[in-house]
Each structure stands twice: as structure tokens, then as C-alpha cells.
Amino acid sequence: MKPIRKNLIQESTDKIVLQHHISIQSPEKDFLTLKSIEGKVIGTYSIDKGTTEISTTYLSNGVYTLTFVNQNQTFKLIKQ
Numbered sequence: 243m244k245p246i247r248k249n250l251i252q253e254s255t256d257k258i259v260l261q262h263h264i265s266i267q268s269p270e271k272d273f274l275t276l277k278s279i280e281g282k283v284i285g286t287y288s289i290d291k292g293t294t295e296i297s298t299t300y301l302s303n304g305v306y307t308l309t310f311v312n313q314n315q316t317f318k319l320i321k322q
Contacts, residue, residue, distance in 0.1 A: 273311040
């Protein structure tokens, strides 16, 4: 699992509450897909080795999913 940190509150291992951005610490390159709860793709991002920040200020409050493509892991995100 890639650590997701900074400016968010992790309530459990599969649900993350967002505030302004996501900061991801990754040991390798990966791709990330952000979708609305309805399944609409909001964005696809390349995650570099090291730290990558993704702004969430453009997102409306709501529930989203964040999927790490190479690791096939999905997290539920709540934007407040």
C-alpha cells in the first residue's frame, strides 16, 4: 500500500477524508485514477517515485474513489 498523507484524515484503512490535497509517497512509479462515486473518471495521474501531490480544491464535496492501477488497490475518499 502506498502511504497517503498530509492535509487529510484517515478514518480507516479504506476510507480517507480529504481537505485540500493528497500527498502520496511512493517507492515506484504508478498510475492513479480518481472517479466519482457514480464511476465517472475525474482524472488519471502519473505518480512518480518519491512524493507526488494532487490538488483536490477543484473537487466538489462528496465521495470519490482513488485507485492505484499497478497495485490494484482502491480507496474511498470523502471531500469535505
